Amino acid sequence: MKFKFLLFVPLFIINFCLNSQTNWDELIDEHLKEIIKEHKDFVSIPNLPENKNLMLKNINWVGDNYKTLGFKVSLLESSSLPLLLLEKEYNPEFSTVLFYFHIDGQPVDANNWDQEDPFIPVLKSRDEKGKWKTLNWDAINQNIDNEWRIFARAAADDKAPIVMLLNALKFLNTEGITPKFNIKIVFDPEEEYGSNAFLSTIDTYKERYDADAMIIMDGPAHESNKPTLTFGCRGIATCTITTYGAKLPQHSGHYGNYVPNPVFSLSSILSSMKDETGKVLIKDFYSGIYFSSEEQQILNNVPDDTKVLNNRLGIKQPEKVGNNYQEALQYPSLNVRQIETSWKGNKPKTVIPEIAMANIDVRLVVETDGKAQLDKVKAHIENLGYTVLDRDPTDEERLKYSKIVKFTRSNGVNAFRTNLNSKLGTTLRENLTKIFGEVPISIRTMGGTVPIISAVKTLDVPAIIVPTVNMDNNQHSPNENIRIGNIREGIKTCIAILQSKI
Amino acid sequence: MKFKFLLFVPLFIINFCLNSQTNWDELIDEHLKEIIKEHKDFVSIPNLPENKNLMLKNINWVGDNYKTLGFKVSLLESSSLPLLLLEKEYNPEFSTVLFYFHIDGQPVDANNWDQEDPFIPVLKSRDEKGKWKTLNWDAINQNIDNEWRIFARAAADDKAPIVMLLNALKFLNTEGITPKFNIKIVFDPEEEYGSNAFLSTIDTYKERYDADAMIIMDGPAHESNKPTLTFGCRGIATCTITTYGAKLPQHSGHYGNYVPNPVFSLSSILSSMKDETGKVLIKDFYSGIYFSSEEQQILNNVPDDTKVLNNRLGIKQPEKVGNNYQEALQYPSLNVRQIETSWKGNKPKTVIPEIAMANIDVRLVVETDGKAQLDKVKAHIENLGYTVLDRDPTDEERLKYSKIVKFTRSNGVNAFRTNLNSKLGTTLRENLTKIFGEVPISIRTMGGTVPIISAVKTLDVPAIIVPTVNMDNNQHSPNENIRIGNIREGIKTCIAILQSKI
Known part of the structure; x- marks a missing residue:
């Protein structure tokens, strides 16, 4: 009877029912091999802005992949390399979210890398002594270990998040789930060099970038490697x-x-x-x-391991501006x-x-x-x-x-900070909690400064940074890498975001 | 009757009488042309210790010139270039004075000099605008102006004093006057580079250097360019x-x-x-x-022009360690x-x-x-x-x-300082006063440190520095020079020293 009834309900309701039961972990696992190949393919295109042709190749790679998902692809003129803007409207009634990624990578000093070419990705696993050992790429045809890593420039910063969102969208598509907001995605071609190209477009294309919220997909998650939401930066x-x-x-x-x-x-x-x-x-x-007792609690909830931190830094006594590390950053x-x-x-x-x-x-x-x-x-x-x-x-x-x-x-x-209990903050926190089964770490203010901060301020939009890569990714250094587990979890994070009513 | 009597007095008494009436200024003036030529000749031999052959040529130049005055010439072995030691005993009853000079010069950066070669001396005078203008060397055949200068590396530091003492000895010789002490003269081949060669000989040749007093002929006179005696250094x-x-x-x-x-x-x-x-x-x-009121007076007597000094330095307010510049150095x-x-x-x-x-x-x-x-x-x-x-x-x-x-x-x-009222100090002050008609400037402690300070301390001998060259000689810099007037006065200073009973 139940089965029979199902035949008559509209397709979207079937989808909804299936979706509510979707085992995202299984689904991701099923497609992980292709996702890793896709990431490898993308990371193999060198992304140093000094080579304009290769940068355009990177930009086209992203544009082409999103085009298959029905995104409108535009190149916005800037003071140097063009900005790639992708747009898709699902429902005119929906809010619009502007995602921010960057396509470029830090300069490489190939001699200091443990591999021949920072732009020829290498798959590695740790041996018993904790030393990194190269794996044959065929290894991904069997069980893929979360602790394996892909070593290459930009493997983490910032190509991994680009691949994560792309695949989250693909999964929703396959599952027939519509994101809960209209999407704009901007790709900065020169973030590692000060974001001048992006910032030069803000005034001209302010309306094209217009959105109800901004999600910045960059940077490493909390040291504990748990899902993290960052509400501002200094x-x-x-x-x-x-x-x-x-x-x-x-x-x-x-x-x-x-x-x-x-x-x-x-x-x-x-x-x-x-x-x-x-x-x-x-x-x-x-x-x-000033911070409220509730905010104080959120600061205290961040699972910083002070002893490990101080040992790593080699200090007996930190400064006492705040009562702990998170407080100090406020x-x-x-x-x-x-x-x-x-x-x-x-x-x-x-x-x-x-x-x-x-x-x-x-x-x-x-x-x-x-x-x-x-x-x-x-x-x-x-x-x-x-x-x-x-x-x-x-x-x-x-x-x-x-x-x-x-x-x-x-x-x-100047700094920016989005209220921890803003609509954006609350919905992201709820949906991440739902998908991961635990409350994500909320960072009220991260210590550093991102170059696009002035864009956030000009666009005057509530913004949250969603950092997804492993903290020990050697970002900006030789032997940059992404942990496979972080790719899996990053995709889940994106799925949760896309299902948040913003 | 008187005249007749004179015929019978011994020769040295005649000499003494003549001498007491010698007009040193006239005598120096008469021979200044040859002295300048001699100085030019000496300064034309490059004196950078990296060229050992040329250094030996410098050493020989000095040795040969003093040999004609009856000095015994020795080369003492050192850790690098040999030390030239000259000795002459006039009377076994006399005290012995060890003179110290150095033969080497500071490195040259020829491009920054206003002449083709720092080792080809150039004679210059100032034009109405105060700019240095090259003179033809023939100019020394007429009236020689005290304000003319000879530009060359080591023209002042330290070859001028070597020429001064040499000529003072020659004049005494011509005038039949015997110096009032036995003489040792040591020539350091590497003072500008730390005096290591000289210092390496101190223990071995301690007896050869043994003397009752030491006179260090180096450095510039007081800013006022008046005859100066320096009793110590920091x-x-x-x-x-x-x-x-x-x-x-x-x-x-x-x-x-x-x-x-x-x-x-x-x-x-x-x-x-x-x-x-x-x-x-x-x-x-x-x-x-601590310093006595008498010493305090000597410090106050140094004619430092604080206003000029502070203007040159560009400071409103000096530090207040002492009540004036000389006190500060104590x-x-x-x-x-x-x-x-x-x-x-x-x-x-x-x-x-x-x-x-x-x-x-x-x-x-x-x-x-x-x-x-x-x-x-x-x-x-x-x-x-x-x-x-x-x-x-x-x-x-x-x-x-x-x-x-x-x-x-x-x-x-450590520092050294010889008592202002020591026998050495008193006799030099008296004889300089006699020849110049005014009391010389006494510097109780000069601020800088001379490399041979440890030799002074090991030899344990009362030492006085007699600086004779003009303060603005660009010592250690491009366009080093010696003022002609300082050559004249330096010779007189040496004559006064040689006539001091030490």
Whole structure:
């Protein structure tokens, strides 16, 4: 009876019933061999922007694959390589989601790789001693182990996520399931080089990029390798502080005890900026920062293993800006990335240096604007009694002021953060929980800064980063790799996203 | 009657009477042309120790010239080029004075000179605009101007003094005057490169160098270009302070506010070492230093023009270790000559550096021993709570101690100073006063360190530096030169020295 009834119900209801019972793991497993071959095929096309033809080949590879799924393919003109934009409308009533990927890869230094060519992918497994051992590609015809890895430039960053979404769409298609939103996908051709091409298109093609939400598919998942949602990232502003001694380097014998040494004034400025625990002492540096007890709980829930982390870093005691690692990232930071005097030889010159310099970066959070933070740094130096210039002092100024600082700056780019309980956040969290059987890790703010942050801000769209690759993928380094298990789980993540009502 | 009597007095009394009336200026003027030719001849022999044959030619030039004055010429074996030692005994009852000169010159970068070859001397005068203009060498056949200069490597440093003493001896000889002491003269073949050759001979030839006083003929006179006696110079000790962050540079986004930045610990250490006026705050750093009111007067008598000095240096306010420049040099100094983090590129890496380093030199005075001073610096760091190692920390130490410093050191060479009122000092001052009609400038301690300081200390002999060349001689730089007037006055200085009862 039941069976008979089924024959009469419309096709989409049958599909729905089947779908609700779909065993995604089995389905993915069934097609994993083809997916790996597809990934291998894609990764074999070198993707360094210096070779425009090969980049176009990469772009065409993506366009052609999506075209078979009914996507409209456009190439948008930019300041250099074109932007690939794919669009598919499922229902005019649906919201629209803009996915972001990048096609390019980091430069390669082939000599430092353990394989002949970073663009000829190699399949490897670990031997008993934990050493990577090459497997014959035929191995994928039998049982594929989640711990195997594919080594190649861009194998993880960012070609794996492109293959993940592509296959998630294919599976939904086969299963007759329609995504719950209309889709736009943009492919940045130069993310590793600052995203200038993409950013140059934002104003012109703002409407083409228009969407109700943005999902950035890039970067590694949490260190625990569990499904991760990242709700924001810090921005960055930079400045340089230069202090002055005499006009030229002076003999430390002839003038030691007479000519002021700019290293001591620089040291005194820097040491006034932070206390011993790493907390910034600059007035109002942390002002406006607040998180609710619920948010506090989410920060505490991130399963960071502090002991492992500290051992890996080789530190006894982290700074105490936050009570734990996640909390620390909710605050702006003040970092001296470089200090120097003019002479840089291995054998120091016995001189009193004429300048000392500190090159600083300030990581920003949503509550702290780049210009405002740098203004506070500058005001702090002025309050120490320094005459602060934005250029080297003139001879007259040197004789007029005994305490001079040159302060140069770039207000940089501000942070973004999407509310953890926004509609976008909630639906993604729910659907990931459903498919994985556990709540994904929520990162309120990741520490780093992604180049497309200014696009997110211009498009003024709620954005979430969905990082899917293994943390130890050697991204940006030799021997980049993707763990097979992460390809499986990444596809599931994409399926969950596509089924989220955004 | 008087005249008749004269006929009967012994020859040396006649000489004495003549001598007491010798007009040295006239005599020097009469022979200046030949002296300049001699100097030109000497300076034309390149004197870079890398060319051994040419160095031997220089050594022979000196030896041959002194041989005609009856000096015994010896070549003493060293670790590299031989030491030239000249000896002449006038009277076994006399004291013996060891003169020190060096024969070698600083390296040349011919492209930066305003003449074709730094070893082809050029005679120049200033035009109305103060620009140097080449003169034909025939110009020395007419009136020779004191303001003319001879441009060539080693024209001043240190060949001019060699020619000065040589000619002073010749003049005394012509005038039938015997020097008031027996003479030894040593010529260092590698002073500009650390005096290793000379220092290697000290133990072996200690007796050959034995003397009652040592006169070091090197370096420029006081800025006022008046006759100068220098009674000592500072020593030098060096150390390096390294502070630690994580084991490797870390991404300032991912770890800013978590991984401690070694620049801040270094800054805090350095800024605890000096107050804002430049005074060292390290315990006992200045202990034992004292000068009498008489010595204070001598320091104050040096005609330093502070305004000119500060304008030239481009500083409003010197450090306040002493009440004036000369006083400042009576104290040990603490100078950071270089600071650095590991990355030295022009485009800073956005990382939290793994180390920060300060390279320090401590200039020493007679009262402060190098080892003792560095011990005080080290104790100061320990008192700030740091675990101080003499090597990089192990992984275990990194996890055990949160405050680690690497402190490496070279105790260097101690200062020397001869009493201003020693017999040597008094007699030289008196005789220079007699010949110049004014008291010479006495420098109690010069700021720099001469490489042969350890020889002075091993030979344990009262030593005075007699600097004779013009301060603006571009010593160690392109366009080195000697002012003609300084050759004249330098010869007079030597005549005065040779007539001093030491």
